[in-house]
Amino acid sequence: MKFSINRDEIYNALQKVVNVIPQRSTFMMTQNVLLFTEDNLLKIVGTDLEITLLSWASASITEEGAVAIPGRLIHDIIRELPNSELQFEVDEQFRMKVTSDFGRYKISGVNPVEFPQRPDLGENLKQVALENSIFKKLIENSMFACSTDELRAALTGVYFDITTGKVEAIATDSHRLAKMSYTDESLPEIEISAIIPVRSLNFVVRNLDVEGSSTIYFGNKHALFEMPDAQIFARLIEESFVDYERVIPQETPYEMLVDTDTFYASVKRVSLFSNPLTSQVILHIFPQYIELHAEDIDYGGEAQERISCEFNGDDFLIAFNSRYLQDILRHISTPKLQLRFVRPDYAVLANPVDMPEGEDQLMLLMPVRLNTE
Incomplete structure (x- = not known):
């Protein structure tokens, strides 16, 4: 096997593959990557047996072939080299020699037939x-x-x-x-x-x-x-x-409309004062505003904020795990957010307002038991 390739080309391909290599494995072959030539391309495969990633880069092929070599080692060597044309040569004992403008580097490889096969997807794809x-x-x-x-x-x-x-x-x-x-x-x-x-x-x-x-x-x-x-x-x-x-409420009598960024920022600030074990943040919702409250009784910390909203009820009290609530809000990309409620102990629905055509997003969050003591 013999080929030459630009340093940046092979490094970009290796970067995609190397992260698949498991940190530890009882099957040592997965610590290697498979290099082989095909159609004027250098192809590189890495696997942890659950995920297999194949990447490739253009190369000048002098002699076709294949070899399995330690993945992180070849990645680290290429990473430290400046961009230039690199020469690769593999002998019959699967020893690889890499030649750059600065020197030569030798890596011991193994027979590529020992490397795990790529998954067979079967027929009728x-x-x-x-x-x-x-x-x-x-x-x-x-x-x-x-x-x-x-x-x-x-x-x-x-x-x-x-x-x-x-x-x-x-x-x-x-x-x-x-x-x-x-x-x-x-x-x-x-x-x-x-x-x-x-x-x-x-x-x-x-x-x-x-x-x-x-x-x-x-x-x-x-x-x-x-x-x-x-x-x-x-x-x-x-x-x-x-x-x-089955868990998605079909009827939600109470609805709230709120500015997404304002709500998210307020939840983040208030939740800093929540109990680390429960991460509870309480929402007290009124027709024109929400009061957010969190308290850590053990350390005496407490926070309360008020932000504007539109709510079709009179007075609604509900609590959430603030980490889960922030996850929901972080994945809302529209300026306005709608929350729909049934009762304080029932699943709450969240959805963006005015999404792009063809897209629809629905999220559900279970409330936590109110702890106001």
């Missing part, structure tokens, strides 16, 4: 293409609500429910729920239901370009995200998602 901006909104506005409880595996990922003309991304940890939807009549006539782990989606968001589009292929056990300069294979969570629609 289903696919959907989305603009990167839409795709990013779907992921970011849902995955924050995923659970971290590995015993509830179905809740540790985002549930994608795709039907003709519509894509929905839903996540919940049982305390909160986030649902982001995108409607477009030009989307293909397909039906897909799949749960994608949140860690895989983090890699997807990290590698999405600001502009352009990407395609998702759904197989039996894996999903493939295809981008202009990378492919990400993600193992699907093979469990049934919860019946989330």
Whole structure:
């Protein structure tokens, strides 16, 4: 195997792949990355057996071949080199020699056949293409609500429910729920239901370009995200998602309209004085304003603020975990926010006001028991 490549080109490709490499693993081969040449490209693969990332860069290929080498080592070597043309050569014992303007560096590799194979998606693939901006909104506005409880595996990922003309991304940890939807009549006539782990989606968001589009292929056990300069294979969570629609209130007699940024800033300030164990912040809602209150009895801290709102009730008292409430508010992108209530011990719905055409967002937050003692 012999090729030459620009330092920045190979470094950019390695940067995408190296983060997939696990910090610790009982399967040492996953500490390596696979380098191989194909179609005048140098292709690089990294995997932790749950996520497999393939990236590539243009190279001048003198001799085709493949090798598996320590991923972080080759990444760190390339990182420290200035931009110039680099020469790579691999011998029959899979020893790699890197030559730069400054010197030579040798790395011991292993037979590439020992490297894990890329996932086989199987036959009868289903696919959907989305603009990167839409795709990013779907992921970011849902995955924050995923659970971290590995015993509830179905809740540790985002549930994608795709039907003709519509894509929905839903996540919940049982305390909160986030649902982001995108409607477009030009989307293909397909039906897909799949749960994608949140860690895989983090890699997807990290590698999405600001502009352009990407395609998702759904197989039996894996999903493939295809981008202009990378492919990400993600193992699907093979469990049934919860019946989330059951917890969404169908009728909400009380509604509040408030400025998103003002409300978010006030919650952040007041919550600094909440009890660290409960993070409770109390909202006392009146027709034209909200009083926000938090108190830490143990240390004597207390805060209270008043901000304007529009409310169709007379007097409503409810409490939330301030961390969860801030998560909800942080993912509202419109100037105005609507909160809908049933009663103080029932799920609250939050949604942006005046979203772009084709987009819809709904979030649910469970209140906490009022502790006013």
